[in-house]
Amino acid sequence: MHLIFHSSSIPGRRMKLSVLVLCAVFIFTAACGASAAPVTDSVPQPLVSLPEDEAPHDVIIEWWYFNGLLTDDRGQEYSYHYVTFQGAVSGTVVPHLLQASLGDHTAGKHLTGEHVLLGVLDQTAAGIDVRVNGWEMNGDGEVYGLKFDLAEYSLDLNAVATKPPVLHDSVGLVSLGPAGDTFYYTRPRLDVTGTVEIDGEQRPVTGSAWMDHQWGDIRSQDVGWDWISLQLDDGSDLMAVLVWDPSDRTPIATYGTLVSPDGSAWTQNAVSISSRETWTSPASGVTYPSGWTLTVPALDLKLELEPVLTDAEFAGSRFTPGAYWEGEVRATGTHQGQSVGGRGFVELVGYDPRQPESSDASGVLTSP
Secondary structure, eight states, rough: OOOOOOOOOOOTTBBBOOOHHHHHHHHGOOOOOOOSOBTTTTTTSSOTTGGGSOOSSSSSSSEEEEEEEEEETTTTTTEEHHHHHHEEOBBTBBBEEEEEEEEEETTEEEEEEEEEEEEEEOTTOSSSEETTTTEEEEEEESSEEEEEEETTEEEEEEEEEOOOEETTTTTEEOGGGGGGGGEEEEEEEEEEEEEEEETTTTEEEEEEEEEEEEEOOEEEEEEOOEHHHHHHEEOEEEEEEEEEETTTTEEEEEEEEETTTSSEEEEEOEEEEEEEEEEOOOTTEEEEEEEEEEEEGTTTTEEEEEEESSEEEEEOOOOHHHHHHHHEEEEEEEETTTEEEEEEEEEEESSSSSSSOOOOOSSSOOOO
């Protein structure tokens, strides 16, 4: 998927910002991993340094991503995803695209929105700090502040990491073959407090969140993917992804990382993700898989995933020509012979035939 920014209102000059993001962006999560083994002192030295690498980088594409589940003081549940994409620097200008979705499980609503910001790269920043039209995302790795509003809903959240960060493929650097190498780490579990305001009525909320930070000088690829993040009731967390060729749905790569309750991590590239049903969007006409089976044989893990809201499509963007599906799921199954449940998110990209063909993301920023 490609993101196209257009701007003609920068003081003193006119710029056309073409940010070709999502194929480069989410494909990052599709990296090929190592064999299933815990992270130990015998692995190579980490290539991601924290907290320093919480800050923005001068690269072709970077993004900070959150998803989570909230419960208000009436027991009503909400799910959300919130992401900031940052493109390459052009002179002193750095383009950002913020996208968010919110599911009100009680009302059966799913809302989406986005904002664009043309900012500057702060070489002294300790972490993400983006603010535009009342939307905010900021944090230093320990604590994050998230604010956004969609229609009659307004969220103001504080997220605190409760597990150490996890470097994917042990060192935090993963190869995407012809797309290049990228850096990738996750904070798999954060405690969230804050408020949701609905039609002017403010309600306290609590919940749990997942955070990804990914960046690199990578080229966009014509691919699709099914990406999953899960927080399980036994205290473990899981990321898994299947990357495929949109022309014939042939699998290209799979990858998974399991995080134990104590924070130790296992990587595994033998991951199976299949679906039992399909759902066709009345808005876009795109058909997506729905109801998944996730299996990781080396970890003795098998889970059935069901969407909380079937209609969780992000469509109609001004900047992402292809629609995608991003929504919360409930998980049930077994892990090492024991019953386990959990909650998480599924992201589906590449099912919209309007997704543009691949192109070189080195042209992220162009000026006429």
